[in-house]
Amino acid sequence: MTMEHVMVIGAGQMGSGIAQVCAMNGYHVILHDLTQEFVERGITSIQKQLKRQVEKGRMEESEMENVLQRIEVSTSLKNAAKADIVIEAAIENMETKKNIFEQLDEWAQEHTILATNTSSLPITEIAAVTKRPDKVIGMHFMNPVPVMKLVEIIRGLATSEEVYTKVRDMAVSLQKTTVEVQDFPGFVSNRILMPMINEAIYTVYEGVASPEDVDEVMKLGMNHPMGPLTLADFIGLDTCLFIMETLHEGFGDDKYRPCPLLRKYVKAGWLGRKAGRGFYEYS
Incomplete structure (x- = not known):
């Protein structure tokens, strides 16, 4: 199964940055947050970033429009049914993340990979609330996402080799450099x-x-x-x-x-x- 559709949970600084780099590299993106206001704020942030690229001559106006057209907005986690991978970038709170992953596990298709952008929380504990712990993985982007090249890819206790490889290859397709990390507090960074x-x-x-x-x-x-x-x-x-x-x-x-x-x-x-x-x- 090729990964073409990405859902990003959380339209804040990290989530909007992840959505931007995914859309810039050809992925169809669903940007999700709790309210329409939050999502629109994220879209506005992406537009500002892209406009700067156009003003600096690094991107054509038409290319910017194409990137924005590849992003759709969401306020319902049921939209996870459309995604090949979901990248959660909500607040750094274990109970919040567990709640999101329980719902994603219910709505996402069987093949869908569930990734978290957590900067310190245990992947294994998050994975344990799902029926697919082999498909749960850490994908820790650095801030600001469009600028920083590194992604820490963190294996949970049950993360499969196939899932790790797919996520690593996706990160490379986003023009990122990856490092493989085991599930310990704080990871490496x-x-x-x-x-x-x-x-x-x-x-x-x-x-x-x-x-x-x-x-x-x-x-x-x-x-x-x-x-x-x-x-x-x-x-x-x-x-x-x-x-x-x-x-x-x-x-x-x-x-x-x-x-x-x-x-x-x-x-x-x-x-x-x-x-x-x-x-x-x-x-």
Whole structure:
């Protein structure tokens, strides 16, 4: 069975980005969210991204229109019946994901692969609520999806070799580079990245250096394109905290204990760029 029809669950930043790259590479896409307003917001985001490509001369106007025509909108999970693969990009909450996968398992055709874009939650646990755990897999795109080349492909305990191969080949068709990862908390990307960010927060918490100086050390000393605290603000401090808590719970090791300053900022609503304030202020 060839994979031609993709359903993306969640029309936020990640979901709309995934829908965009799928449509740009010839797939027919169903972009789904809870309300028409949410889906339309996602479509508007895609249109803005594509218009920038046209303005920069990287895409023809007609090509942009063709991409947009390959995307249909959805507010009913029953539309999963049309898809060869569903990529879930809803909020990073296990109960929400389990609920979605139970419904997808009911509505999707027998051959349909169910993928999750989770950045840290166990694939095996999500797969366990379905009757097709062999067809459940992690497909972790990096943000922003149209720019970042990497996709972590995570095997659950029961994921079949055939499903892994199909998903890997699809990611390659999206002009992405793939890495194969086993189902451990945080996978590879966040298991390494988040403790680094957490340690950077500790250096501020302990008064070792200012956020600006911590970021400067990592940019100029370690050749990182962006400092860890700027990156934390971009990701969202609430997301960073959630992933650190997932790592801490999953491994039971205090080296993953979230910094108290991270908890304080999240409680204060200083969530980073999206809230206008985190380690830096944004106008």
